[in-house]
Amino acid sequence: xxxxxxxxxxxxxxxxxxxxxxxxxxxxxxxxxxxxxxxxxxxxxxxxxxxxxxxxxxxxxxxxxxxxxxxxxxxxxxxxxxxxxxxxxxxxxxxxxxxxxxxxxxxxxxxxxxxxxxxxxxxxxxxxxxxxxxxxxxxxxxxxxxxxxxxxxxxxxxxxxxxxxxxxxxxxxxxxxxxxxxxxxxxxxxxxxxxxxxxxxxxxxxxxxxxxxxxxxxxxxxxxxxxxxxxxxxxxxxxxxxxxxxxxxxxxxxxxxxxx
Amino acid sequence: xxxxxxxxxxxxxxxxxxxxxxxxxxxxxxxxxxxxxxxxxxxxxxxxxxxxxxxxxxxxxxxxxxxxxxxxxxxxxxxxxxxxxxxxxxxxxxxxxxxxxxxxxxxxxxxxxxxxxxxxxxxxxxxxxxxxxxxxxxx
Amino acid sequence: xxxxxxxxxxxxxxxxxxxxxxxxxxxxxxxxxxxxxxxxxxxxxxxxxxxxxxxxxxxxxxxxxxxxxxxxxxxxxxxxxxxxxxxxxxxxxxxxxxxxxxxxxxxxxxxxxxxxxxxxxxxxxxxxxxxxxxxxxxxxxxxxxxxxxxxxxxxxxxxxxxxxxxxxxxxxxxxxxxxxxxxxxxxxxxxxxxxxxxxxxxxxxxxxxxxxxxxxxxxxxxxxxxxxxxxxxxxxxxxxxxxxxxxxxxxxxxxxxxxxxxxxxxxxxxxxxxxxxxxxxxxxxxxxxxxxxxxxxxxxxxxxxxxxxxxxxxxxxxxxxxxxxxxxxxxxxxx
Numbered sequence: 001x002x003x004x005x006x007x008x009x010x011x012x013x014x015x016x017x018x019x020x021x022x023x024x025x026x027x028x029x030x031x032x033x034x035x036x037x038x039x040x041x042x043x044x045x046x047x048x049x050x051x052x053x054x055x056x057x058x059x060x061x062x063x064x065x066x067x068x069x070x071x072x073x074x075x076x077x078x079x080x081x082x083x084x085x086x087x088x089x090x091x092x093x094x095x096x097x098x099x100x101x102x103x104x105x106x107x108x109x110x111x112x113x114x115x116x117x118x119x120x121x122x123x124x125x126x127x128x129x130x131x132x133x134x135x136x137x138x139x140x141x142x143x144x145x146x147x148x149x150x151x152x153x154x155x156x157x158x159x160x161x162x163x164x165x166x167x168x169x170x171x172x173x174x175x176x177x178x179x180x181x182x183x184x185x186x187x188x189x190x191x192x193x194x195x196x197x198x199x200x201x202x203x204x205x206x207x208x209x210x211x212x213x214x215x216x217x218x219x220x221x222x223x224x225x226x227x228x229x230x231x232x233x234x235x236x237x238x239x240x241x242x243x244x245x246x247x248x249x250x251x252x253x254x255x256x257x258x259x260x
Numbered sequence: 261x262x263x264x265x266x267x268x269x270x271x272x273x274x275x276x277x278x279x280x281x282x283x284x285x286x287x288x289x290x291x292x293x294x295x296x297x298x299x300x301x302x303x304x305x306x307x308x309x310x311x312x313x314x315x316x317x318x319x320x321x322x323x324x325x326x327x328x329x330x331x332x333x334x335x336x337x338x339x340x341x342x343x344x345x346x347x348x349x350x351x352x353x354x355x356x357x358x359x360x361x362x363x364x365x366x367x368x369x370x371x372x373x374x375x376x377x378x379x380x381x382x383x384x385x386x387x388x389x390x391x392x393x394x395x396x397x398x399x
Numbered sequence: 400x401x402x403x404x405x406x407x408x409x410x411x412x413x414x415x416x417x418x419x420x421x422x423x424x425x426x427x428x429x430x431x432x433x434x435x436x437x438x439x440x441x442x443x444x445x446x447x448x449x450x451x452x453x454x455x456x457x458x459x460x461x462x463x464x465x466x467x468x469x470x471x472x473x474x475x476x477x478x479x480x481x482x483x484x485x486x487x488x489x490x491x492x493x494x495x496x497x498x499x500x501x502x503x504x505x506x507x508x509x510x511x512x513x514x515x516x517x518x519x520x521x522x523x524x525x526x527x528x529x530x531x532x533x534x535x536x537x538x539x540x541x542x543x544x545x546x547x548x549x550x551x552x553x554x555x556x557x558x559x560x561x562x563x564x565x566x567x568x569x570x571x572x573x574x575x576x577x578x579x580x581x582x583x584x585x586x587x588x589x590x591x592x593x594x595x596x597x598x599x600x601x602x603x604x605x606x607x608x609x610x611x612x613x614x615x616x617x618x619x620x621x622x623x624x625x626x627x628x629x630x631x632x633x634x635x636x637x638x639x640x641x642x643x644x645x646x647x648x649x650x651x652x653x654x655x656x657x658x659x660x661x662x663x664x665x666x667x668x669x670x671x672x673x674x675x676x677x678x679x680x681x682x683x684x685x686x687x688x689x690x691x692x693x694x695x696x697x698x699x700x701x702x703x704x705x706x707x708x709x710x711x712x713x714x715x716x717x718x719x720x721x722x723x724x725x726x727x728x729x730x731x732x733x734x
Binding site for chain 3: 285286288289291292293296300307309310312314317330332333334336337338341342354358359360362363364365366367368370371372374375379380381384388
Binding site: 034092100104105106120122123124126127128129131134137138140150151153154155165177189234236238239241243244248250251254255 | 432433434439441488503551552553555562563564580584585586589591594597598599602606608609615617618619633690704706707708710712713718719722723726729
């Protein structure tokens with residue numbers, strides 16, 4: 001596996017007008033986040049503490065049920081405003097058809113990070129891509145001068161920078177249509193996520209995300225998960241182009257009825 | 261198809277022909293060419309989404325009743341690269357829409373022609389090669 | 400692939416580049432290297448829809464337009480740009496059911512007479528009888544050339560693009576009316592090729608590992624790359640038989656259409672100068688075309704081009720509308 005010394009060669013920057021600490025940051029070799037990463041756990045079912053429970057479709061039996069899990073939310077509380085708390089309950093009740101994951105909609109940030117699918121970080125000295133196997137979602141982390149979100153999108157607009165050995169990614173322009181999990185946790189289009197990716201040894205990244213959305217929550221809150229390197233020889237992303245799996249759910253009602 | 265595109269292509273012979281004209285989907289599949297509509301209304305919302313944007317307008321009928329229509333527009337990516345933003349179309353703006361109604365009878369129309377009250381076309385402009393969106397690093 | 404073929408293709412590519420003014424000199428350009436020593440082909444390389452897939456038959460074996468013909472094309476484009484930027488609709492303009500022209504990003508004309516550079520006549524080789532039968536019998540827009548055929552019993556009658564599933568590997572790169580963004584990012588042992596529409600990213604390993612097993616099929620296939628000098632050569636296999644080469648739905652004259660699962664693609668990425676990346680692909684599918692064929696798409700770097708998310712499926716109102724529209728019309732007919 002390739003190591004950080006490959007990143008020791010850094011392009012010479014014009015350092016004259018940059019403050020000393022930024023100079024030090026710019027000259028510092030960057031941690032190597034390249035690789036195929038995946039979260040292990042049940043956060044995609046429910047980001048809070050939960051016992052095992054029946055899934056939304058009983059016909060799937062035990063296969064469709066949620067395993068128990070300790071939550072990934074600091075303090076285990078999601079500080080919903082009253083109206084939002086009611087909406088969350090409604091989301092949970094209707095989740096079989098309204099969970100955007102069921103429709104194969106892109107998972108947004110942070111959910112893409114802890115879906116039960118691998119994702120790949122492709123890091124060059126200048127650019128960083130995050131490529132998710134789920135629904136072929138992907139995003140580019142802009143490492144230059146921060147840009148404004150051109151419009152609201154599912155995966156948001158990501159501006160990244162290094163703080164010591166941590167990649168800090170500021171995500172704005174999220175459209176508020178993705179959920180945090182299958183339990184109906186959600187936010188609005190005022191969602192703002194600040195992520196922190198920190199290597200912990202060669203085969204793990206510690207991921208943290210601070211969530212804020214004044215339309216949905218009374219204060220900001222934090223989640224954290226470890227991400228594990230997929231260690232199989234020749235590990236690679238495959239395809240989960242799930243639109244075909246969702247079409248009957250979405251459009252079945254409009255099909256021509258063949259039986260009369 | 262009697263759009264300006266095919267007229268230009270026909271007169272250009274094969275110079276600029278044989279390239280895709282309509283991307284994404286066939287409007288013939290979605291809209292009824294026997295149901296032309298001419299709508300005038302105020303913008304209530306614009307969805308800047310792909311594959312097509314949708315402009316919602318409140319249309320006041322002859323009876324004074326207000327109906328909300330959805331008008332199908334182009335991909336926002338192009339508009340954004342031409343320098344247009346969400347602020348380029350404010351809620352309340354009056355639009356004049358000519359198009360065809362959806363086959364399913366809903367209050368949906370394709371925006372074959374969308375203009376402001378003064379006849380100026382919505383989101384037009386910037387197609388010439390010197391537009392920032394079309395600049396390459398060789399220029 | 401024979402060395403002679405490759406030499407003639409790169410000579411042609413240089414000729415096209417020179418003629419277009421994109422390549423500055425015949426002297427071989429050496430691209431900069433990444434810190435780990437691979438040729439650097441990173442950047443944003445949007446496609447230009449200025450060249451048809453197939454060459455007009457009357458041009459025969461001419462790969463390039465003459466100066467005069469090229470000047471005519473440029474003049475046409477100038478006139479078109481003026482029409483496109485007309486702010487006011489003309490009084491007598493007929494409103495058709497099609498989209499207005501300003502929804503598109505116009506291509507810049509090129510001197511290349513066709514994307515297809517082999518066979519020498521710039522046109523597709525014949526289809527196999529097997530494939531002709533398939534296309535004749537296929538329902539709807541499924542994998543065949545041209546627009547939707549009129550059936551709307553189910554979402555399966557729509558093509559992959561209308562369904563927002565995928566435009567396939569080449570369909571995501573061959574320039575069309577808009578959203579032709581391509582971005583390349585490299586990391587040690589990988590090249591990532593990211594396409595705007597419909598949000599694909601291939602992360603191509605360069606470590607010589609074998610392809611995945613044959614029972615794994617993907618819309619974008621399974622790619623493996625290696626460097627030959629300054630050219631990135633990428634071999635892709637493991638395709639499904641559900642996609643087309645080309646639009647996968649928008650349908651344009653010369654669209655190559657459906658391919659089989661036996662397809663093997665060989666892409667060659669060569670940076671021929673600071674701002675030009677020659678993207679050349681050989682399409683080899685003996686179940687579909689009677690011989691391999693090759694396309695060349697020069698890509699010009701544009702660091703001002705903003706790659707914007709093209710979510711597609713998430714906003715696909717049209718699918719429900721098309722199907723419910725067909726049901727409404729059936730109901731009206733049966734009355």
